[in-house]
Every structure is written in C-alpha cells, then in structure tokens.
Amino acid sequence: MELPNLGHSGLGTICLSTIFFIFVYIISTIIYLLTLHPLASYPGPVWTRASRIPFWIACLTGDQVLWMHSLHTKYGPWKAIHGHEKGGRELPKAREWFVEPANGIYGINSAPAHEHHRRFRKLFAPAFSERALKSNEPVLRKHVDLLVRKLGEVANAGRPVDMVRMFQFTTFDFMGDLTFGLPLGLLQGLKYSPWVEAVFDSIKVTPVAQIIQYYPWLHSLFKRLEPRFVKDMKYNHFKHSADRVDLRLERGPAEKPDIWSMVLAAKGDQQLSLEEMYCHADVFMLAGSETSGSTLSGLTYHLLSNPEKLEILKNQIHSLFKHEDEITLQSTAGIEYLNACIQEALRLYPPVPVGVPRVVTEAGLTIRGQWVASGTRVSVHHYATYRSPLNFADPDTFAPERWLSGGGDSLAPYYENDRRESCQPFAYGPRDCLGRNLAMHEMRYVMARVLFNFDLKLRPESDCNIVGASNQAV
Structure with missing residues (x-):
C-alpha cells in the first residue's frame, strides 16, 4: 500500500x-x-x-511560604476542614503531597485509608503516653548531657557554634535511641551521617516529587524514565531504615523500652507487617527529629533577638533550679513562661509552615459559604494563619506574653483578643500529631538545660530574618 x-x-x-x-x-x-x-x-x-x-x-524556588502569606494577607482568610463533622468522615490527605515510599507502603502520617491510620495510631499511641515518656527520660537525659558537654568544649575554646546543627544532632540521636535503642552518633562525631544528609537533601527536592505525583500522566512517564541515580538514592535511603529495623528485630526484647517494644508486643490485627515496620522506621526518624530541632533553632533565634524575653526566661529557670539534676521532664512541664516561649516559637517559626492539603470527597463541601467541588485540594497554611493580623495582634512580634494565663505582665491584656485556637502547629482533628507530648517535653528539657548552663549571644551574621537564618550563637 x-x-x-x-x-x-x-x-x-x-x-x-x-x-x-x-x-x-x-x-x-x-x-x-x-x-x-x-x-x-x-x-x-x-x-x-x-x-x-x-x-x-x-514551591520550586522556595518562595511558597512567603508567597502564600502575601496572598492570605491581600485576599483574606481561607479555611479548610482538618477535623470531621459529627457522623461524617475526615477529608483524606492528598497522596501526591507525600513522596511515594520505596516499598509502596504509606505510614501513619500519610496513610490514605482511615482504617489503616486508626490501626497504626492505636498501636503506637501507648509509646507516646505520659507513662512511656517518663520511663524514657534517662534516654533523653543521656543525650542532653552530651549536648551540654559538647557545647561546653566549644565555649571553653572560644569558638562559635551552629546551634541548628547541635539541636539537630541531639534530636536525631535521641529519636534513634528512642525508636530502636541505637543512637546515630551525630553528637559524638559532631557531623551528620550520610543518611541524615540524604534526609535533608530529600526535603529540598520534595516539591519536584509533588509536581510529578500530582499529574498521573507525568507520574507514569517518570516511572518509565526514572534516572538510575534517583532509584539508587531512594533505595539507599529505604535500605538504611530497613536495616535498622532488621537489627532491632535481631536483638529481640529490649533491656530498656523503646517504641519498637510496642510493635513487637502487638497481637492480632494490630501487628505490623515487616514492610509496614520498614515504612514507620523512616516516618519516626524524620517526624520526631527534624521538626523538634527546627523549633528549638527558631526559639533560640527569637530569644537571642529579644534579650529582655531571654532574661525573663533565664531568671525563671535559675530561680527554680539550684542544681542541674533538679531539671526533669516533670519539673519543666509547669514553667509557664517556658511553655509560652515555645508556643510563640511554634507560631512564628512552625516546623511545617505550609498547609498539608486534604482532598474534598465525592459529596463536595461548603467552605465559608461557598461550594467546593469533589477533588479540590484544601488546606490551612500554617505560616499565613499564624502571621495574620486577623488572628494575632502584632503578628510578626515575638511575644510569649500572648500565651500567658493572665496577670503579672502589663503587656498580656494587649493580646487578649488573639485567636489562639487558630495556632495548631501539631495539626488538628483525628490526624493530629501523635508525638506532641514527646516534642513538648523534649523541647522544654533541652532549652532549660542549655539556658541553665550557657549565656548565648547571636552572632552578627545570624541577625537576619528568621526565614533562612543560620542561627549561629555563642
């Protein structure tokens, strides 16, 4: 033819x-x-x-946080539902927002199915109870002891120290120990391990993965043409988490309780498959480490940028504790001004500043009196919400007083109309952060120990806007 x-x-x-x-x-x-x-x-x-x-x-240029804030400021508040109505179901999380796990298994933070999330939450909840956290206090104390010693060595040598790295070393080591009974050794060596460096690198390229996963045709094409180096990076990252699980399983019952003790003790339907264990190893190491370290860094920056606030907190700590061994999880839990400082740091510098999108279900949804069709992504943008003058007076000002219960401080009445309930850095609803108590205990304890032992000052090169600040202090 x-x-x-x-x-x-x-x-x-x-x-x-x-x-x-x-x-x-x-x-x-x-x-x-x-x-x-x-x-x-x-x-x-x-x-x-x-x-x-x-x-x-x-997203790709790193301007998403401030760009969204400017849109909220100009066009007014937008609201989405993270909880659920009585008799209804929560809006599912948008799957494309989470990088697809190497083994295809989504964990407690991203499980699309409600029943899987409930099963995971029921299993892990006891590991984050007050009783469990109290039993693991010696683990935290051990790592903070090392942090204080390392900071002391640097101070005696008269050198500056990058507090961002020191806080991240501490939180990653603690979470590794708490999860698997095996710290990463970051504080000891004062450097990130290749795996932790890979974690931070993966965060930087997350927007690229989100774009690819949002468009089915692009996702399908990428799966066919995925570069070898990308496959190797994903495999090596997954293998590191899987290896830690395998080592923990080989040791059997732990001499001291850790999170995996709960996993191994689970019975019946609550038991995790090996692939689910691998997935959650990665979830807990990242969610329980980087976020707390970032918040401690933001808090330190704001305290050093506001010496009068720092002085109030230091005076309270030194008036309550005469000896360092008096500082415990229990004794720091009731320090109102310390709690207020952490809450204000979470408002100004939330570790997850963006809005994690939810997907409107088939029935559709009415938001702020307007109909939103099925399939639409909706979210509450943390940074924009917390910096809005509609929610907080002087929203860009570090003012721990806005979180005090009242009395004693002449500034507190100025903030009495703040919409404090709008600040939900640990999320809201059925999928709020399971590790909230752990994070608050950890941050109170670390900050109290550091301020009890050291007089911190901000270096000139760190005196800049908190977004992107290096946060070096001596």
Whole structure:
C-alpha cells in the first residue's frame, strides 16, 4: 500500500491546524477556569485561577511560604476542614503531597485509608503516653548531657557554634535511641551521617516529587524514565531504615523500652507487617527529629533577638533550679513562661509552615459559604494563619506574653483578643500529631538545660530574618 505524498504544503497545513487547536484548547480552558469553574468565584490573582503553574514555581524556588502569606494577607482568610463533622468522615490527605515510599507502603502520617491510620495510631499511641515518656527520660537525659558537654568544649575554646546543627544532632540521636535503642552518633562525631544528609537533601527536592505525583500522566512517564541515580538514592535511603529495623528485630526484647517494644508486643490485627515496620522506621526518624530541632533553632533565634524575653526566661529557670539534676521532664512541664516561649516559637517559626492539603470527597463541601467541588485540594497554611493580623495582634512580634494565663505582665491584656485556637502547629482533628507530648517535653528539657548552663549571644551574621537564618550563637 502506497501512502499519499502530502508534500510540504500538506504537512504545513497539518502543523498549523494542530497549533490552532492547541491554542483554542488552552484559551478555552483558561476562560472556563476564570468564569465557569466551581472555584472561579474565589478571590485571588488571575494567573493563579487560570493555572496551577504559579504555585509550582513558588514551591520550586522556595518562595511558597512567603508567597502564600502575601496572598492570605491581600485576599483574606481561607479555611479548610482538618477535623470531621459529627457522623461524617475526615477529608483524606492528598497522596501526591507525600513522596511515594520505596516499598509502596504509606505510614501513619500519610496513610490514605482511615482504617489503616486508626490501626497504626492505636498501636503506637501507648509509646507516646505520659507513662512511656517518663520511663524514657534517662534516654533523653543521656543525650542532653552530651549536648551540654559538647557545647561546653566549644565555649571553653572560644569558638562559635551552629546551634541548628547541635539541636539537630541531639534530636536525631535521641529519636534513634528512642525508636530502636541505637543512637546515630551525630553528637559524638559532631557531623551528620550520610543518611541524615540524604534526609535533608530529600526535603529540598520534595516539591519536584509533588509536581510529578500530582499529574498521573507525568507520574507514569517518570516511572518509565526514572534516572538510575534517583532509584539508587531512594533505595539507599529505604535500605538504611530497613536495616535498622532488621537489627532491632535481631536483638529481640529490649533491656530498656523503646517504641519498637510496642510493635513487637502487638497481637492480632494490630501487628505490623515487616514492610509496614520498614515504612514507620523512616516516618519516626524524620517526624520526631527534624521538626523538634527546627523549633528549638527558631526559639533560640527569637530569644537571642529579644534579650529582655531571654532574661525573663533565664531568671525563671535559675530561680527554680539550684542544681542541674533538679531539671526533669516533670519539673519543666509547669514553667509557664517556658511553655509560652515555645508556643510563640511554634507560631512564628512552625516546623511545617505550609498547609498539608486534604482532598474534598465525592459529596463536595461548603467552605465559608461557598461550594467546593469533589477533588479540590484544601488546606490551612500554617505560616499565613499564624502571621495574620486577623488572628494575632502584632503578628510578626515575638511575644510569649500572648500565651500567658493572665496577670503579672502589663503587656498580656494587649493580646487578649488573639485567636489562639487558630495556632495548631501539631495539626488538628483525628490526624493530629501523635508525638506532641514527646516534642513538648523534649523541647522544654533541652532549652532549660542549655539556658541553665550557657549565656548565648547571636552572632552578627545570624541577625537576619528568621526565614533562612543560620542561627549561629555563642
């Protein structure tokens, strides 16, 4: 069979027709999005209503947090539901937001199915009870003892110290010990292990993975053409977590309780498969480490940038404790000003500053009196919410007084109309952070020990906006 010879003019006509139809499709899609789409009535810049591209650009360039804050400031508050109505179900988390696990198993933080999340939560909840945390206090004390000793060595040598790294070393070592009875040795060597460095690198490329996973066609194409180095990076990261699980399983019952003790003691339907164990090893090491270390870094920066607040806190700590061994999880839990400082740091410098998107279910949802169609991603953006003047007076000011119960401080009444309930750094609803008590105990204890032993000062090169600050102090 002989194919017809279209010639140059025929091919040109086909190309022009294709370009024309593509152009018409794009223009008609934009017109639909701006006029007839269910979300067209929501306020916002024209280009963000016409395309998701501006959002992805902000994510890739690292400007998403401040960009979203500027939109909230200009166009008013947006609200989504993270809890659930009586008799209803929570909105599921958007799967594309979480990097697909190497073994395809999603853990407690990202499990799309409600029943899986409930099973995981029921299993791990006892490990984060007050009783369990109290039993693990010696583990935390051991690592903070080492932190204090290492800081003392640097101070005696008259050298500056990067407190971000020191806090991250401490929290990663503690979480490794608490989870598997085996610290990472970061504080001892004063450097990140290759695995921890890989964790931080993976956080930086997360927006790329989110874009790929959001579009099914792009995800499918990437799976076929995925570069070898990306496969190796994912495999090596997964293998590190899996190896720690295997080592823990080989040791059997622990001499001292750890989180995996709960896993091994589970019976019946609560038991985890080996693949689920591998997945949660990665979840706990990241969620319980980097977030607490980041909050301690932000708190330190704001205290050193506000010497009068720092002095109040130090005076309280030194008035309550005459000897360092008096500082415990229990004795620091009731220090109101310390709690207020941590809460204010979580407001100004939330470890998860963005909004984790939820997906509107098939029934649709009414938000702020407007209908939102099925499949729409909705979220509460933490940074924008906490920095909004609609929620907090002087929202960019570090003011622990806004969290005090009242009395004693002349500034407190100024903040009495703050919408404190809007600050939910540990999330809200059925999927709020299971490790909240652990994180608060850990941060109170670490900060009390550090301020009891050292006079910290901010170095000139760290005296900048908190976003991107290096936070070096001596």
